[in-house]
Structures are given as structure tokens and as C-alpha cells.
Amino acid sequence: MPTVVKGVISRTKNAPTELVDIVIPDPGANDVVVKVSTCGVCHTDLAYATGGINDEYPFLLGHEAAGIVESVGDAVTHVEVGDYVVLNWRAVCGECRACKRGRPWYCFNTFNASAPMTLTDGTELSPALGIGAFAEKTLVHEGQCTKVDEAADPAVACLLGCGVMAGLGAAMNTGNVGRGDSVAVIGCGGVGDAAIAGAKLAGATTIIAVDRDPNKLVWATELGATHTIDASAIEDVAEAVKELTGGFGADVVIDAVGRPETYKTAFYARDLAGVVVLVGVPTPEMRLEMPLVDFFSHGGALKSSWYGDCLPERDFPMLIDLFLQGRLPLDKFVTERIGIDGIDAAFKAMEEGRVLRSVVEL
Structure with a gap:
């Protein structure tokens, strides 16, 4: 059954964000529902809200996320229910010309969820970078989930989803x-x-x-x-x-x-x-x-x-291991931890240079 959760949207250009009810559909064959633990506030989210990406409003903001796999589609083999994952926006296809030439970090056909998340009135949402994780739960393709060591603080691990990895x-x-x-x-x-x-x-x-x-x-x-x-x-x-x-x-x-x-x-x-x-x-x-x-x-x-020319499956687990070994101070990037209702204040702090990263904890 579809699930209704709280999420942060940008309804129109330059308008304040809104915390609203959103509908998470049942996962398709290769889709995964992730219960979001944390999500970093990235400049790309602000760019969506201010019209710097495109005009496909309303946007479901947020994309630097870590969480727990809650349910999976019938054909999912990449992750299992209960896995601790960092979400990524480069789910390589393996079939495009970049992938076939051995350059999957340039993949031109990355995977996203098969069905849209919506408002309760049925309006389709455009998820930021195909993720949309300023929400209690989100729907993604299984390839957008990278399993990492669960010992890592989610507020730290999530930052590999975009800016820090870049x-x-x-x-x-x-x-x-x-x-x-x-x-x-x-x-x-x-x-x-x-x-x-x-x-x-x-x-x-x-x-x-x-x-x-x-x-x-x-x-x-x-x-x-x-x-x-x-x-x-x-x-x-x-x-x-x-x-x-x-x-x-x-x-x-x-x-x-x-x-x-x-x-x-x-x-x-x-x-x-x-x-x-x-x-x-x-x-x-x-x-x-x-x-x-x-x-x-x-x-x-x-x-x-682009995205640090990373391969999430290769890089995320390695970097988390280095963090846990004390060799990579990822925790120093977490300036503040905020609630899901603090996105606009976090955008302002980011624009004023007062934070490296604000992290939403759900």
C-alpha cells in the first residue's frame, strides 16, 4: 500500500520551502523504499528551489541521504530489507557508451525509481537528483543504494551522497x-x-x-x-x-x-x-x-x-572505512544537526558561509 509521510518541497521558484504530506508508492520491480535517517543540506537543493536547475516544480528536495532499506521490489537483488545505505545519484546502467568503454563514472543513463512520488492530490513531484530525501521515506532504484558499514554515524555517512564526495x-x-x-x-x-x-x-x-x-x-x-x-x-x-x-x-x-x-x-x-x-x-x-x-x-x-568521477559502490564503502579508521575526518564537515523544519534557515546559513554542512536528522 502507498505510504503518506512528511517531506519538504519547493512549490514555485524562490518561494519558501513547505513541509507537506507526500505519497510514497509501492516499489516497482527494481525499486526500494528507504526510511531516511539523515540528509545533508547541499547547495544543489537551493539551486532547485531558486530555479537554477530547471522549472519542473514542485521539487521534493534533498539528496545527500543515509537510511535503512524498508521494502524492496520483487526483482531487487542489490540490497535487502534492513540494509544501512547511502543514496547516490549515479546508479550506473552498464549499457551506455560510457559504461561499455570502461568509464562508468560518466554513465549517461543512470537509473531512477520507476514511479513518481506525489502530493496527496496526485501532483507528481520532481525528486532532487532523482532522490528527494528531505522526507521521512523516499523511493529510489536499487542501484541508487550503496551499502556501507553501519558503525558510521548517518549524519557523517550521508555527506558522501553529493558534496563531500564531489x-x-x-x-x-x-x-x-x-x-x-x-x-x-x-x-x-x-x-x-x-x-x-x-x-x-x-x-x-x-x-x-x-x-x-x-x-x-x-x-x-x-x-x-x-x-x-x-x-x-x-x-x-x-x-x-x-x-x-x-x-x-x-x-x-x-x-x-x-x-x-x-x-x-x-x-x-x-x-x-x-x-x-x-x-x-x-x-x-x-x-x-x-x-x-x-x-x-x-x-x-x-x-x-562530475560527482568527483566517483563510483559509489567502489568509493563509498572505502571512504567510510577510512573514516572509521580515523584516517579521514568526515565528521568535521557536520557543522550543525537540524530538524526537517529547518531547511530555509540552513539555506541562509549556507549562503552566508556559516556552515560546511547542515544535516537534517529525521
């Missing part, structure tokens, strides 16, 4: 940071600080945090930065990075902001043949103008990182 993966997967490398990270919010933590875990010896907010630079230091640059206090951040790397520039520069000016800084802050990783998400109207000869003369690689 930053860790930008360093470890896309940037391929290695032992002894120098790394600069521009923008030290949740994603940027996760990139710093990933660079440290990968063995980087010089890790430079760049931001305009002194508090964020403090957080970055706690997560592994060896040097900090206050971008509000100097004119040329790229030169400052070079001064800290023997005059050469960093081996890997990660732009966790995603603006033309920060990307240009990242480009010129890297060593010759260094790597630039763009993980901050630009908006469609942004344009970049640079001399083409500079792209030729610098060499190296310019990469974009």
Missing part, C-alpha cells in the same frame, strides 16, 4: 593527486574542503587553501591545508600560489567555485603541464575569454569533475 573525488579521482604533489584549492566551502581532505589522504605535501573568508581558511587548515591565501587581501592569487611552490605553480589546482575569474586564476596558478580541475558548477551565462596560445604553451590537462 570534493574528495575531484582531488583523488579526477586530479589524480599523488604522493609529494602540490595542490591548490580555490573556494573552501564543503566541496573545496573535501578536496583538501582528499589531497591530504592522497599524500600531497603542499596543500594551499584559497578563500576570501578567514573562517573558511581556518576550517581548511583543520582539514589538511598546509598554507592559506586570503584572496581578499592580495591582487594576484596565482602569483601567491607560485611563491608557495618554488615559483613554479601547483601540480594540481582545483576550482571549487566555478566562475570565470576563479578558473582563470586556477589556470595560471598551476605548474607547466599541471592539472586544473573544475568542480564548482558555473551558470549558463558565464563566459571565459583567454589567449588561446596560453592553453598551448602551458600544456597539462584541463578537467571537469
Whole structure:
């Protein structure tokens, strides 16, 4: 029988969120109903609410979630009732051209639930990133569930569902940071600080945090930065990075902001043949103008990182194990724990730079 639970929706562009009754249908053959334990408040949720993604309102917000599998469809083999899982929005299909070429982190046909969740009047909801987890329960495809060690605090584990994984993966997967490398990270919010933590875990010896907010630079230091640059206090951040790397520039520069000016800084802050990783998400109207000869003369690689180029089944359990071993301080990303009625206040705190992550506990 369909279940009615409480969930947070964005009904129209820029309107306050609403806590309403939503209907969870019975799971289809490959679907799973998950009782949500925790869900991080991500900037992507705010982008949905403000019209930055698309206009398919109403949205069921929330996507960085951990919970317990409550019921499964007849054909589900990937998880069982009672499993402790982190939800992901890259449930690889195994059949698209990216998967068949051995690049499943670029899967172009990821799975979602077979039926929509709705309002009580039957209005279909668009779940954020195919998940919709600011709710007591949610419906997803079995491939969107990754089983992890149940010893991990759900408020910590859930953050791998999006932002923290994006930053860790930008360093470890896309940037391929290695032992002894120098790394600069521009923008030290949740994603940027996760990139710093990933660079440290990968063995980087010089890790430079760049931001305009002194508090964020403090957080970055706690997560592994060896040097900090206050971008509000100097004119040329790229030169400052070079001064800290023997005059050469960093081996890997990660732009966790995603603006033309920060990307240009990242480009010129890297060593010759260094790597630039763009993980901050630009908006469609942004344009970049640079001399083409500079792209030729610098060499190296310019990469974009989608979801940290992760494979949830490979990466989530490994990163949780590293956390439980005390080798990856994922708990430091949890700034506050809030109730499901605190989403708008959490959005404001995020916009003002007062939190790395607010986590909803249900």
C-alpha cells in the first residue's frame, strides 16, 4: 500500500520551502523504499528551489541521504530489507557508451525509481537528483543504494551522497593527486574542503587553501591545508600560489567555485603541464575569454569533475572505512544537526558561509 509521510518541497521558484504530506508508492520491480535517517543540506537543493536547475516544480528536495532499506521490489537483488545505505545519484546502467568503454563514472543513463512520488492530490513531484530525501521515506532504484558499514554515524555517512564526495573525488579521482604533489584549492566551502581532505589522504605535501573568508581558511587548515591565501587581501592569487611552490605553480589546482575569474586564476596558478580541475558548477551565462596560445604553451590537462568521477559502490564503502579508521575526518564537515523544519534557515546559513554542512536528522 502507498505510504503518506512528511517531506519538504519547493512549490514555485524562490518561494519558501513547505513541509507537506507526500505519497510514497509501492516499489516497482527494481525499486526500494528507504526510511531516511539523515540528509545533508547541499547547495544543489537551493539551486532547485531558486530555479537554477530547471522549472519542473514542485521539487521534493534533498539528496545527500543515509537510511535503512524498508521494502524492496520483487526483482531487487542489490540490497535487502534492513540494509544501512547511502543514496547516490549515479546508479550506473552498464549499457551506455560510457559504461561499455570502461568509464562508468560518466554513465549517461543512470537509473531512477520507476514511479513518481506525489502530493496527496496526485501532483507528481520532481525528486532532487532523482532522490528527494528531505522526507521521512523516499523511493529510489536499487542501484541508487550503496551499502556501507553501519558503525558510521548517518549524519557523517550521508555527506558522501553529493558534496563531500564531489570534493574528495575531484582531488583523488579526477586530479589524480599523488604522493609529494602540490595542490591548490580555490573556494573552501564543503566541496573545496573535501578536496583538501582528499589531497591530504592522497599524500600531497603542499596543500594551499584559497578563500576570501578567514573562517573558511581556518576550517581548511583543520582539514589538511598546509598554507592559506586570503584572496581578499592580495591582487594576484596565482602569483601567491607560485611563491608557495618554488615559483613554479601547483601540480594540481582545483576550482571549487566555478566562475570565470576563479578558473582563470586556477589556470595560471598551476605548474607547466599541471592539472586544473573544475568542480564548482558555473551558470549558463558565464563566459571565459583567454589567449588561446596560453592553453598551448602551458600544456597539462584541463578537467571537469562530475560527482568527483566517483563510483559509489567502489568509493563509498572505502571512504567510510577510512573514516572509521580515523584516517579521514568526515565528521568535521557536520557543522550543525537540524530538524526537517529547518531547511530555509540552513539555506541562509549556507549562503552566508556559516556552515560546511547542515544535516537534517529525521
